[in-house]
Amino acid sequence: MYLDGRKLHYFITVADLGSLGRAAEVLHVAQPALSRQIRLLEEQVGVALMERTARGMALTPAGRAYYQSARQLLDQAQAASATATLVARGHVGRLRLGISEIYAWHPDVLRTLQMYRRESPGVTFMIEAMLSGAVTGRVLDGHLDLALATTGPLPADGPLVSAPWLVDEYRLAVHVESPLSRHPPRRLADLNGEDFVLFRRDQSSYLHDLMIHHFHQRGFSPHVVQEGTTHYTVLGLIAAGLGCSILPASAGQRLPPGVRLVRVPDLQLNVPVHLVWRRDSHTPVIARFAELLSAREAEPRAD
Numbered sequence: 001m002y003l004d005g006r007k008l009h010y011f012i013t014v015a016d017l018g019s020l021g022r023a024a025e026v027l028h029v030a031q032p033a034l035s036r037q038i039r040l041l042e043e044q045v046g047v048a049l050m051e052r053t054a055r056g057m058a059l060t061p062a063g064r065a066y067y068q069s070a071r072q073l074l075d076q077a078q079a080a081s082a083t084a085t086l087v088a089r090g091h092v093g094r095l096r097l098g099i100s101e102i103y104a105w106h107p108d109v110l111r112t113l114q115m116y117r118r119e120s121p122g123v124t125f126m127i128e129a130m131l132s133g134a135v136t137g138r139v140l141d142g143h144l145d146l147a148l149a150t151t152g153p154l155p156a157d158g159p160l161v162s163a164p165w166l167v168d169e170y171r172l173a174v175h176v177e178s179p180l181s182r183h184p185p186r187r188l189a190d191l192n193g194e195d196f197v198l199f200r201r202d203q204s205s206y207l208h209d210l211m212i213h214h215f216h217q218r219g220f221s222p223h224v225v226q227e228g229t230t231h232y233t234v235l236g237l238i239a240a241g242l243g244c245s246i247l248p249a250s251a252g253q254r255l256p257p258g259v260r261l262v263r264v265p266d267l268q269l270n271v272p273v274h275l276v277w278r279r280d281s282h283t284p285v286i287a288r289f290a291e292l293l294s295a296r297e298a299e300p301r302a303d
Contacts, residue, residue, distance in 0.1 A: 005077060007041040008070045010034055011049065015067050019056040093285040096126045098135030098147035101232045102247075103273070105254040108166070109148070112292045123285055131230055133204035136160070139276055146286050147276045152206045154276075161282075162274035163290055168248040170211075170269040171261040173234075175241050184262040188220035195243035196222040197234050207271065211246060214269050235259055 014023040014034070024031040042049050049063035059067055103109055104127065116123060128138065132149035139147045140160060154160050172191075174180040185191055201208040215222060226242050228234040234245050239256040248271070252261050275290050 004041070004044075005074070007037050007044075008074055010037045011041055012067065012070055012074065014038060014050065014057055015059055015063070018058065093122070093283065094124050094126065094145075095285045095289055096128070096143070096145045097289075098128045098130065098138050098144040098149070100131055100135075100148070101129045101230055102251045102253065103148050104129060106250050107253070108293055112289065115292050116289060120288070129230065129232075131199060131203040132207055133202070136276055139278060142278070142281075145277060145281065145283065146289065148273055149276050150204065150207045150210075150271050150273055151276055152210075159279055160276055161279050162276045163294070165273050165275055165293060167270050167272050168250050170246050170267060170271065171249050171252075172244060172264050172267065173238050173247045173251065173255075173259055173261055174244045175238055176258050176260055177241070178244065180244055181260055181262065185264055187266050188215060188218040188264055191220055191222070191244065193223060195225045197226045197228065197237045197243040197245040198222060198224050199231065199234055200227050200229055203229050210271065211269065214267075215246075218266050232256075 010023070010027060010029070013027055014020060017023045017026065020031055020035055020038075024034045027034065029037075038050060045062075045066060047062045048060050049066055050057050051060055052058075099109070113125065117125075128135065128144060130138075132147075132151060135144060135147040136149045136151055138144040148165060151160075151162060154162055172180070172184065174184075180191075180194070198211075199208065212222075226237045228237055231247055231251060234247065235251065235256050237243065238245055239258045241258075246267065246269070247261070249261065255261070275293065277286050
């Protein structure tokens with residue numbers, strides 16, 4: 001049976017007010033037209049829903065039963081409309097975010113998560129921490145909605161699209177008791193022969209190759225003695241005194257005890273980090289997160 005929402009609304013208003021005249025005033029409908037709509041609803045249902053009394057309009061026993069169901073239907077319709085509006089504005093939903101651990105502590109990300117949660121408590125977040133190549137793959141296969149990643153140029157007609165977030169400057173990460181901490185090198189080439197810690201290439205091939213190319217341009221061939229899967233596993237190995245590495249300056253937001261970042265004058269590796277998502281799933285939640293993240297204020301870089 002087709003249900004006319006307008007007739008239900010008219011019926012409930014008449015029942016609540018107990019008067020066709022008062023209901024017609026509230027609904028801004030002529031009383032004869034309102035009376036006709038109630039008769040049409042009764043014909044559709046097949047039973048009398050209202051009867052005239054000395055005090056106005058009263059529900060029949062069938063009308064009282066119909067009223068409860070009609071009220072629930074209208075309440076559900078209103079709730080559905082409200083939910084749809086919230087979803088369309090990015091206020092309800094779920095965001096599965098992939099990110100390197102060092103950016104999980106970045107002030108921009110913390111501020112964005114806090115603001116989003118405050119304005120939209122109906123949005124929940126699930127965060128996975130891994131390097132750029134891994135999180136980009138997780139977005140591509142649909143396990144994540146959005147990633148903060150270093151990807152390099154994306155094909156114009158490919159399944160992934162991106163928007164710029166920040167450009168991170170890279171620094172030398174050393175143990176505080178290392179001679180490199182007391183006497184930082186002037187050139188990358190001065191690190192030849194030093195024990196070096198690097199993340200595995202399969203975790204972010206683009207970033208790995210970008211770094212190695214930059215090293216070779218400056219006469220540095222890293223002596224890799226330890227490997228990690230993320231920036232923080234690399235930092236952990238440095239904190240254990242097992243070598244040095246090159247890491248984003250953003251890692252300075254939360255360094256393990258015993259590790260410091262130092263500048264090397266000819267280390268001029270500035271790497272863009274982008275928001276990355278699937279072209280076919282640019283949801284309102286993704287759009288709102290990107291909007292809040294891009295509205296950041298400039299933050300001082302860590303030394």
